[in-house]
Amino acid sequence: MYEIENVLRDYAWGSTTAIAALLGRPESGGPEAELWIGAHPDSPSVAQVPEDGTATPLDALIARDPEHFLGAESVGRFGPRLPFLAKILAAAQPLSLQVHPSLEQARTGFARENAEGLAANAPNRNYRDDNHKPEMIFALTPFEALCGFRPAAETRKILAHVAAAFDSVEDDVPPLIGSLLDDLDATDEGGGLRTAFERLITGGRSVSDDTALVVAALVSGAPLAPYEAELNTVISLNEKYPGDSGVLISLLLNRISLAPGEAVYLPAGNVHAYLHGLGVEVMASSDNVLRGGLTPKFVDVPELLRTIDFRPVAVPMLPAERTELDQEVFRPPFEEFQLQRIELAPDAGPVPLAQSGAAMVIVVAGDVYLDSPKGDLQLSHGGSAFLAAAEAPVNVHPVAGSTGPALAFAVTTGLR
16 A cells, blocks of 8 residues: 555636645645546656655556556556546636547547647647546535536527527527527437537637627526526626637536535536536546637637537436445446545444555545555545555554544446
């Protein structure tokens, strides 16, 4: 077992307080958006290695003996790299509208951009690595997001409500709204959603102008009910990104509110944007993001349209599976990862770690004690550890003398 230090990303949309409060440490004074917990080469965690007294990047440590650290099954399935990446994500402002590629798309796109000579950190690069990035988010606080296309008929109702809002302000309905209503009336629902999305993302100045008219009508006192969440999202997104195509694209997507303890998973092709909240995010180990708006960064529209799945979906909620000891395990339909939530009262007995291959543990309340046949490690509030596959089985205990509950999260592969 190796105690690790993790890399904090300071993206502008991050909260200045949430991660520090969760982990019980001082605030940095700037935005703290993502704490990366894993071995991705862009920001690997650093392991304290007692055998030689060094602080070693986790990807370099794993490379010394992949089968020992990852397990033969994981190496055979995913290669000699940690297949998952965990993050603590704290959004004070909306993230970009984005989608992640399939594994085939990632491999093809990464090879193509390498052949074109694009630098690894080029701002116009779509593919930072050759891996896909299915993911899940577990809400630690109320968590707001956009996630996948809602049925076209439901979006038409919202757009019809927007059109009616112009009656209350005695103004003409922008032509864009009528065009979107026509697009979404197509017999081919996925085709209609694609047409509407493409109209918005390629519309340029005319979309920006009509978006301004829509927002002006909504803030002038027009009734928002029964679509307060969706239309307030339009208003707030426009405040941050005035006239951006993503403002009205948000109306094509499911608007979701997760309560603490709820989770959703996001497969390849799912258009989404996290809006606000604190959560534990887990994904395949990749940094591949194709953006579709709500960002000053590069947007490659043709590649984006090739990547998006335009079929409407129900919100992909991820229910917990309960273990015999009443602990929660979240198993999305991806082999790379699963998440275990471990809550321990001060007098609780040990909880077996759900481990398949390597595992990562982070403690967000109290202190815990990890033990295995090969060693043990105590983690304080805010501490985290990397557990080699060879350490299994591992049990998680409350620390003797604890006066309050402990809460930890563990990530391992989804292989069974």
